[in-house]
Amino acid sequence: MTAGGRAACVIGWPVEHSRSPLIHHYWLKHYGIAGEYRREAVRPEDFAAFIGSLAARGYVGANVTVPHKEAALALSKPDERAGAVGAANTLWLEGGVLHSTNTDVEGFLNNLDACAPGWDRGADKAVVLGAGGAARAVVYGLLMRGVERLVVINRTLQRAEALRRQFGARVAVLPWPELGPALVEASLLVNTTTLGMQRQPPLTVDLAPLPAHAAVADLVYVPVETPLLTQARARGLRTADGLGMLLHQAVRGFALWFGVTPTVTAELRALIAADIAR
Ligand code: NAP
Numbered sequence: 001m002t003a004g005g006r007a008a009c010v011i012g013w014p015v016e017h018s019r020s021p022l023i024h025h026y027w028l029k030h031y032g033i034a035g036e037y038r039r040e041a042v043r044p045e046d047f048a049a050f051i052g053s054l055a056a057r058g059y060v061g062a063n064v065t066v067p068h069k070e071a072a073l074a075l076s077k078p079d080e081r082a083g084a085v086g087a088a089n090t091l092w093l094e095g096g097v098l099h100s101t102n103t104d105v106e107g108f109l110n111n112l113d114a115c116a117p118g119w120d121r122g123a124d125k126a127v128v129l130g131a132g133g134a135a136r137a138v139v140y141g142l143l144m145r146g147v148e149r150l151v152v153i154n155r156t157l158q159r160a161e162a163l164r165r166q167f168g169a170r171v172a173v174l175p176w177p178e179l180g181p182a183l184v185e186a187s188l189l190v191n192t193t194t195l196g197m198q199r200q201p202p203l204t205v206d207l208a209p210l211p212a213h214a215a216v217a218d219l220v221y222v223p224v225e226t227p228l229l230t231q232a233r234a235r236g237l238r239t240a241d242g243l244g245m246l247l248h249q250a251v252r253g254f255a256l257w258f259g260v261t262p263t264v265t266a267e268l269r270a271l272i273a274a275d276i277a278r
Pocket of ligand 1: 193221243
């Protein structure tokens with residue numbers, strides 16, 4: 001443990017791009033906590049040894065990013081969320097045991113609740129684009145919140161089918177050309193693909209079939225304002241962006257490591273948005 005406080009880190013390979021240090025440093029300063037949060041660049045072959053020596057290195061826990069999230073799950077005691085998503089992004093030591101969770105689930109739901117309060121009132125159908133790791137967190141979260149029917153649409157159908165097998169009969173799979181009809185009567189559309197991200201192909205969706213009460217969420221946060229969100233707002237629909245999710249998913253780790261549940265403030269949002277815009 002470092003002088004005067006606790007320390008946590010983000011472990012990745014590479015890790016320079018991670019915005020977690022900016023977020024946690026903001027909260028440490030905001031709450032006057034003498035803690036530390038560092039970047040740790042760790043090669044895949046060194047990851048097991050690294051997290052096996054977290055305590056010896058002075059850490060009370062860590063965030064885990066690409067490519068270590070599956071290894072982190074296997075090398076820790078995961079909660080139900082991390083198990084369902086198949087990946088862990090937050091680790092903490094408790095009684096000498098390394099625990100893990102996946103905070104993308106609550107990051108997604110808490111941001112959606114903040115941006116579109118009541119979105120789940122009578123939410124009987126949601127459409128999820130994508131079937132990767134982020135989609136698993138979103139599908140798990142939406143089922144947990146009681147959405148009755150989920151339609152998963154993905155370029156590679158087999159990946160969507162795997163999701164349906166894992167999450168059961170409330171999940172249906174459709175090919176991409178069926179997106180238009182799937183949006184009819186859907187109360188939520190979520191993009192979990194990388195489409196619309198900087199240096200990726202654009203996401204082209206006609207939002208006209210969505211009902212007026214629907215909300216649209218995009219997990220992409222570079223850029224913060226994606227064309228999908230611009231298009232949704234132009235139609236008068238409520239939106240939730242990927243930056244909000246990124247900030248909300250960081251809350252739990254900070255609370256576990258530093259003992260204070262932090263607030264996602266407008267000032268923090270502006271700080272990270274400015275960094276993304278750079
Ligand atoms: P992933 O496991 O690699 O999945 C990528 C998804 O994008 C797959 O469904 C893939 O379809 C689809 N895709 C990629 N290129 C495509 C293309 N050209 N056409 C159609 N579909 C395409 O990645 P992930 O971890 O799920 O992350 C997905 C996105 O979510 C990323 O933009 C990531 O930054 C974002 N994310 C944001 C947060 C947050 O806090 N805001 C958290 C987690 C993730 P195939 O299966 O056909 O390849």
